Amino acid sequence: MSDPILHDLLIIGAGINGAGIARDAAGRGLKVAILDAGDFGGATSSASTKLIHGGLRYLEFYAFGLVRKALAEREVLLDIAPHITWPQGFVLPHAAGMRPEWMLRLGTFLYDHLARRDVVPGSAHIDLRSERAGRALKPDYRSAFRYWDGWVDDARLVIANLQDAAKNGALVLPRTRVVAARRTEGLWEATLSDGRTLAARRIVNAAGPWADQVARTILGVNDAPALRLVQGSHIVTRRVHMGRDAFMLQQPDGRIIFIIPYERDYSLIGTTERDVASPEAAAVTDDETEYLLAAANRYLLRPLTQDDVIHRYAGVRPLILETGKGDRETTRDYRLVEHPGIDAMTVIGGKITTYRVLAEDVLARIAKKTKRWTAGAPLPGGDMERLRGENGQAAFKRWLDNLLIEQRNYDPGLVKRLAHTLGTAAQPLLEAGLGANLGGVFEAELQHYRDHEWAMTSDDVLWRRTKLGLHLGGPARAEVSRWFGEDPGEVQPDLPMTHRFAAPGV
Structure with a gap:
């Protein structure tokens, strides 16, 4: 083999799940290599709605376990990555003909009490006529609930995890593809696109939307669950917010959209859910843009137009295919699929909020004699001195x-x-x-x-x-x-309307 170093773990895919696994494993003393065919976090993990949240809307589908797990993690991430996260207030207006007020009250009450809160405040009923946030909304909306979740810079969370993995000895390779992998004398021998060969005891397939492709073509197995690829589109507009609150807005079709203060000067509106055939097919459609504008304008006092759209992007969620379930009912939880006899595992699904517990679950299976450590360890950048008892x-x-x-x-x-x-x-x-x-x-x-x-x-x-x-x-x-040594071509005075957040296939 061209590389004499034997790795305990080779991770294919450096989105948030792969990065979290690499950090956790390297910190437990495992020899780790992680690579990605594109930039780190270049696909779904830089194209999310940027929320650390339990998922208030999942309570409607009795997903209490998922919500509880995510709410507990919300506090952990706000603590270990305070430079790229913060508590975010959300205003949920009551709208005639939609979910009744008692249901909103019950939902926010459960949300407050399903997991311990140290940083995030509790919810409250508010009168929009006397609240600053209400000034952005039509006067028809008078009653609302304010609840709290967290905001995160998703792409930077990926980088911070990889930095910690590298600090603990991991080999970290961007824009490097696994061309082939074969079993030799009980080990994996992986051939990379740069000509190198890596040896590893075990492979973890964390390729996100490409996970089933990697399982079939690289690992040579067909037992990974079928994926449902769902495109989530977002638009960035002129700022519509008065103050720091975000909005969670109900829609007549039962869906909700978020309008979130974004990058000081803008508002981020999302998301849609549309099936796509492949990750490479992800692109914001005009119909999705119109849907998001109409959904926001149902509430906003000063309507948005196409001219207010500064930028738009789409990411692909790799959900587990559940026959008979619609967009909103399909689980956002993850599944770990062990491939018997070949020392390999495929990671399916998950949320950015629960990436760290996903990594702990992976390590609990492949390194049973090691200890958990990441919950109390600040990520790089969040490692400032703390006073006694200070979060x-x-x-x-x-x-x-x-x-x-x-x-x-x-x-x-x-x-x-x-x-x-x-x-x-x-x-x-x-x-x-x-x-x-x-x-x-x-x-x-x-x-x-x-x-x-x-x-x-x-x-x-x-x-x-x-x-x-x-x-x-x-x-x-x-x-x-x-x-960076690129040819900038003709300088464009305006922003690109759409930026594709899709990495090349693995």
Whole structure:
């Protein structure tokens, strides 16, 4: 074999599930290799609704176990990744002819009490006529419930997990495909697209929407559950919010949509659910855009139009195919499928909120004599000093306040942006100097993303490591392209309307 190092675990797919497994396994002392055919988090894990949530709407389908597990994890993630997460309030208006008010009250009460809350506040009934959030809504909507969940920068959560995996010795390979794998003397021998060969005791297939393809073509098995690929589309519009609350809005077809404050200046509206034949087929349709606009305008005082749509993106959820169940009833829980006799496992489904417990479940099966550790270990960037009894959110706020004082020669907005992106890694970057300003992004930032976060293209930075693609003008985006050695072509003055978040097949 060309690579003499024997790995305990080879993970195919570096979305949030694969990244979480790699971090957990490496921290338990396993020799880990993880690779992805595209950029890390380049598909579903950078195209979510950015929520850490239990799933209030799943209570209608009696999915109490899933909701309880996710609510408990919500507190954990807010604690271990405070720089890229925060508690997010949601306003759920009562709408005539839809779910009655008693049902909303019961649902939010259960949501408050299914799991322990340390950081997230409890729900409350509110009068929209006296609430700031109500100013954005039509006067017909008077009564609502405010409940709480969490927000997360999904793509950065992937990177943070991979950074911790690498710190613990994992081999981390972006844009590297498994071409073939075969069993030799009780081990796996995997041939990679860069010509290397890796040896591993076990393979975990965490390829997300491509998991069934990897199971068949790489592992050579046909016992993985059939997947239902569901496209979730989102649009980014001018900001419609008054204040910091998001909205959870009921629709006449029984669905709900979210309108979430996004990147300071915008609102994020999603999501739809539409079956697609393959991950590569994911693309926001005009019909989906019209649906989301109409769903929002059913409530908004100042209607949105197509001209207000700044950007749109689609991700693909790999759900377990459940015959006879519709979009809303299909489970969002995960399933671990062990392939007997070949030391391989396929991970199916799951939510970004429960990625860490998914990883613990994987390790409980393949490394039974090791201990769980990730719940109490801050992720890179969230590892600021904590006072006795202080949670991660409070520690981050205190650290950021001190950083703003220490770095008062910088624009406070810039310091906050870097702190909420890089966490503690922002401090040495600021102290060393940021270098040339390329129009809103600095050369030292790009060097950091390249040298410490595996960024290889301008898209990796503009749309995944950050969301600066929404904020920078055409000339600045062209400068980022040039910095990465790309031909920027003709500089476009406007944002690309659609950015595809689909990685190439594994």
